[in-house]
Amino acid sequence: MSTKVAINRLATGVPGLDEVLGGGLPEFSFNLIAGPPGCGKTTLAHQMMFSLATPERPALFFTVLGEPPLKMLRYQQQFDFFDSEAINRSIRYINLADDTLAGDLDEVLRRIVSEVEAHSPSLVFVDSFRSVVLASQTQDNPNNNLPQFIQQLGMLMTTWQATTFLIGE
Amino acid sequence: MSTLSEESRQIVASLAHRAGPDADTARIAEAIVAILQDISAALTPIIGQQGVIALYRRSLHLCASTHPRLACTYDNLQTPMDLIELKTVLVEQDETDAQFFGEMLLTTLYELLTTLIGPSLTARLLRGVWQPSLSETPSQENSP
Numbered sequence: 001m002s003t004k005v006a007i008n009r010l011a012t013g014v015p016g017l018d019e020v021l022g023g024g025l026p027e028f029s030f031n032l033i034a035g036p037p038g039c040g041k042t043t044l045a046h047q048m049m050f051s052l053a054t055p056e057r058p059a060l061f062f063t064v065l066g067e068p069p070l071k072m073l074r075y076q077q078q079f080d081f082f083d084s085e086a087i088n089r090s091i092r093y094i095n096l097a098d099d100t101l102a103g104d105l106d107e108v109l110r111r112i113v114s115e116v117e118a119h120s121p122s123l124v125f126v127d128s129f130r131s132v133v134l135a136s137q138t139q140d141n142p143n144n145n146l147p148q149f150i151q152q153l154g155m156l157m158t159t160w161q162a163t164t165f166l167i168g169e
Numbered sequence: 170m171s172t173l174s175e176e177s178r179q180i181v182a183s184l185a186h187r188a189g190p191d192a193d194t195a196r197i198a199e200a201i202v203a204i205l206q207d208i209s210a211a212l213t214p215i216i217g218q219q220g221v222i223a224l225y226r227r228s229l230h231l232c233a234s235t236h237p238r239l240a241c242t243y244d245n246l247q248t249p250m251d252l253i254e255l256k257t258v259l260v261e262q263d264e265t266d267a268q269f270f271g272e273m274l275l276t277t278l279y280e281l282l283t284t285l286i287g288p289s290l291t292a293r294l295l296r297g298v299w300q301p302s303l304s305e306t307p308s309q310e311n312s313p
Binding site: 063068069070071073074077084085087088092093094095097098 | 213214215216217218219220285286287289290292293294
C-alpha cells in the first residue's frame, strides 16, 4: 500500500478544462486566473464555483474593488450555471471594498482569514487580487506588496485546506 | 409581477407585525428602522456598505419622485444612511404618513434590488428579513 499523499482531482464543470488539467483541479491548489479585462475570468471562476460548491464543500467569493458586486451578480445570472438557491448556503459572497479602500493589506489579509475561520470554506476566490494590492500602494511602497500578499495568502489557504483562486490581470 | 406583488404584501405585513396593533408613530418608526437594519445586515457583507447606502438613497429618491407627499420627508434626510435621523423625521409624521412612508420605502428598495439582481436572488438574500418577524413577538413587547 502506498504511503504517498494522494491528490484528489476536482471536476471543474467546464467542458474540456478537466482534460487540460490532467483530470481536474488538484485539491488545495493555489491558482491564478489571469487575463485582460472582459476576457471572462470572473465568469470562469463562477462556473467552477457553482459546479464545485456544496454545503459540505462551501465556497467563499471575496469581491474587492472594481466591478460592483450588484453588477457582477446581475451579469452572472445570465448563465445557466448560476443558482440563486446556492447563495448563502454553499456559496457566500464577501465584499472587501471598505477594508481595501483603507489601504492596509495586513488588515485585508486579517479579514480574509477571519472569514475563512468563520466559514471553513473548501474553495476560496479573490476577485481581484490585483486591486487589493493597487489600493495599498503608496509613493514610498509602490510595487512590492503583490508577491508578499500572494505568498501569505497562499500559505494561509493551503493550511486551511482551501482550493484557492486569485483572479486578476 | 405577481411575485413582486406577493413580496410587497409580505413587506407590508412584516412592517405591520413588527410595529404591532394600534402602533403609534414611534413604534412604526422603530419597526421601519429595524427592517432597514436587517436589510443592511443581509446585504452589506455581499455588496459592501457603500452599495447598501447607494440602494437606500436611490430608494428614497424614487419614493419622493413617485409620491410627492413624501418629498418633504425626503428633503429632511441629509446624511447618506443615518437611521437615527430617519427615525427622528418619521416620528414627526402622523401614524398614517409614517406607515405609508415605510411601506413605500421598503417596497421600493425591494423592487430596485429586484430590477438589478432578479427576483429569485433578491428573495434569497432578504428571506431572513421578513420571515423571522412573522414568527416572533411584535417589537413593542420587547420594549420596557
